[in-house]
Amino acid sequence: MTKNVRVRFAPSPTGPLHIGGVRTALFNYLFAKKYNGTFVLRIEDTDQTRYVEGAEKYIIDALNWCDIPFDEGPTSTALSIGSKNEKFGPYRQSERKHLYKKYADELIASGNAYYAFDTAETLDFHRKDHEAKGKTFIYNWHNRLKLSNSLSLSVEETQAKLDAGEDYVIRFKSPQDETLHLKDIIRGDIKIDTNVLDDKVLFKSDGMPTYHLANIVDDHLMEISHVIRGEEWLPSLALHYQLYKALGWEAPEFAHLPLILKPTGKGKLSKRDGDKLGFPVFPLQWTDPKTKDISRGYKEDGYFPEAMINFLAFLGWNPGTEQEIFSLEELIESFDLDRVNKSGARFDPDKTKWFNHHYMQEQSNDALAEMFKSTVDENVSFSNSSAVLSEASAMEPQAHYNNDIDVNYISLAIGLIKERATFISDFWELSHFFFTAPTSYDEKASKKALKDGTKALMTELINIINNNTDFTVETLQTEIKGWITSNEIGFGKVMMPLRLALVGALQGPDVFDIMFMIGKNETLKRIENIVKAL
Structure with missing residues (x-):
């Protein structure tokens, strides 16, 4: 590329920025950065009759959230200001x-x-x-x-x-x-x-x-x-x-x-398609200033900006390899217009979730815990005497029920369940038993797990746990499995009702991880609760 590359994204402030517009901005950004060029944002507001209050700010906020900021543009948030802006500005057409x-x-x-x-x-x-x-x-x-x-x-x-x-x-x-x-x-x-x-x-x-x-x-x-x-x-x-x-x-x-097509592949993707099929078509949530109608956004729906950028890059562009996961830096290095398709690109909501699941796993447990903590605080009743008192030995992630849940404890819990999550909003359903004891037991699971001899087995299990002095995953696994094997008890006869007692259903990570996380006292209380229920 011999010429000085300067590209522009020029939306009209007539409403929220559709993901088709974000894709256009992204391709401009990638092309500019590949050739050490300049990415310009210009607001094309010549049609003042269609101007919508707040739309320009929304456009800028959306680009910044997607991590594709402009080099020159209409506000001081632009990365490059000064001589460039003095030469080429203003960047609103109404001011030109x-x-x-x-x-x-x-x-x-x-x-x-x-x-x-x-x-x-x-x-x-x-x-x-x-x-x-x-x-x-x-x-x-x-x-x-x-x-x-x-x-x-x-x-x-x-x-x-x-x-x-x-x-x-x-x-x-x-x-x-x-x-x-x-x-x-x-x-x-x-x-x-x-x-x-x-x-x-x-x-x-x-x-x-x-x-x-x-x-x-x-x-x-x-x-x-x-x-x-x-x-x-x-x-x-x-x-x-x-x-x-x-x-x-x-x-x-x-x-x-190329156009971004509906999931069916027929026709241009619209907001109506998102409303009908349950996915957003805007990067950020938008509240219409006149009607007060709220349109969903990828950010508020729990998508990571890296995931959104990754799946948008593949709507019309092909790297020519089998690679699907690209960082922004890798996209810049690989992108070129000669690999952009002529034909329309079908939007696949499931593929967007696949990308988000991947980027979820890339996040640190500590970072996810900070994002999830407010949900935990809202859901946990701190006055409940069965709230979690972790005894995770050296890690000491005490989750005092008369204060709030320790973020380190939340981080440990997330590490055990995040592989099954696509969004942070999935975490509570997958991990609630780490923070609150079951108040009921799944009916279908109860019929499968609770038999005539279950009460006696659970009572004996309480004694084994009470006599345990080293409450670690390894020790618990050795002692409980050893007891089951030596007494020739079917594993399902013990492990299913134990899981039901701890979780309230036959789901969740390894039982011994759950026991270690919630601690000895809480484990015993939950098993005693199911014994009483029997």
């Missing part, structure tokens, strides 16, 4: 509106654009008239001389309308009978017949440009080298190429990313 009229006037002066005075009612009439005839109304070479614009009016008539303050738009004059040869990094060579293009609006009499003009002007002035954006912008490529040519500028290289 003084720039665009100059270029719209240049296009008119060069004959590449024209004033159009058609009213909304007139245009609506032509659309309906075409529809009635089974046609589609396109404002371009075949009818523009029949409409009200500076091509069909005299210079004097045009000036009179402008002087009178009539509403107008500036339209691009699409050429007739030409073939455009365009190039896209992902999709290759593209041919476009200009006769099918409409004369897009570039500028409005309210002083605001449309997306097309503002986009081109900003990309040029910010020296953007590569435009990496979603497939939905592919129909705009012909106009954007023509605008660069008309203004005498060198166009950046373009790359249009």
